[in-house]
Amino acid sequence: MTKSIFRCIECKIYSLSNGKCPTCGGKTVSPRPARFSIEKSQKYSKYRRMLIKTEQNK
Ligand SMILES: [Zn+2]
Secondary structure (H helix, E strand, O other): OOOOOEOOOOOOOOOOOOOOOOOOOOOOOOOOOHHHHHHHHHHHHHHHHHHHHHHOOO
16 A cells, blocks of 8 residues: 655645645645656666775775
């Protein structure tokens, strides 16, 4: 079972309701969009490989 959590873009409150914030009625979005996290992890692994190279050259 996957728990989905959303975050209001207006009041920054975490909520389980998709689409509408129960507090202010603002829009809720997933705090970690899949596309963003993939991009970030790819950048990170590239950086990590560079670090490993640097370590080996010591
Ligand atoms: Zn809100």
